Amino acid sequence: MNVAEPRQTTRGHVADRNRPFLEIEAFLDFICPCCLIGTRHLRAAMKRLTELRPEIELRVVWRSAQLLPNTPPAGEPYRVFYLARLGGSKAVAARRAQLQQAGRPAGITFSFDQNPLLPNTAAAHRLLA
Template identity: 25%
Template sequence: MADIKVDVYSDIACPWCYVGKRKFGIALEKMHNTNPNIKIETNWHPYMIDPGTNINGEKYMDYNVRRWGGDGWCYELREAGKQVGANFANWKIWPHTLLCHCLVTTVIDKTNDPKKGDEAVNALFEAVYENGENVSDPKVVARIGKELFGLEESEWNNDERKKIVRQKDTMAKREMGISGVPYFVINNKYVLHGAQSQHVFFNAFKKVAGI
């Protein structure tokens, strides 16, 4: 049983979630190296920041212009990312992420292993921001699901799974009142909102662990 449980609400189409995950990962590694007896379990939950995105995804600049008039705001994002290995080397598409969440939740449900969910999230982030892939495309998501987890597309790309993801998304927004991600809940008690520094995450872990 984990000493610390972290529930993360996040979206593949959220570049700050990508940066936040990198910082969170650095803190996890530091915690493991300095306090190896403390077990931390991370559970990923679906959240769609913009369900109105074209179902096939939208080109990077087209989306930025439509939403904000340009991509000037991304300068700070990219600078923050570089410091933690989120390089945004080949970011071409703003994806619609329903299928991404279908894959991640299926991986978690079928393996009953939160670490596998973490692997799925990593792979999807890498695909979008570093490899220039469109994870709105079921073929792209299917390749990731098959190569990494041996899943057939029919196991996650179906109406039942889509309904589950939409319900979880609605619960996060309406019942939990989450209005932005990344959103971290530690031991069902402490909340960290946004791409906090790795130091904030690490100190939060120590506080919860009582060390």
């Protein structure tokens, strides 16, 4: 019996040397709507690749990328933050419409007014690390 030597991947996973391998590094912030959309598209692409090429082993290495590290520890009101960041209510409405449109193909409908607080994601990133 011939057993292939295992190989180490970025996160220490062991993979079979005889099997094609694809490791994907994905950077995200938990509060980022574009990251959520991208994650959904990544999962769909991985599912499709697995259907087309089941011999390829896929692994995702999730990387922390805190986009708003200066957010107060207790968070801050979304409305105040985005009005200041985007320059006014028309710009905020336009951005929300863009995100709704981008989210639809990924099966996402955003409820922007459901949570009035923009959280600091530092604790979540510590869990990912």
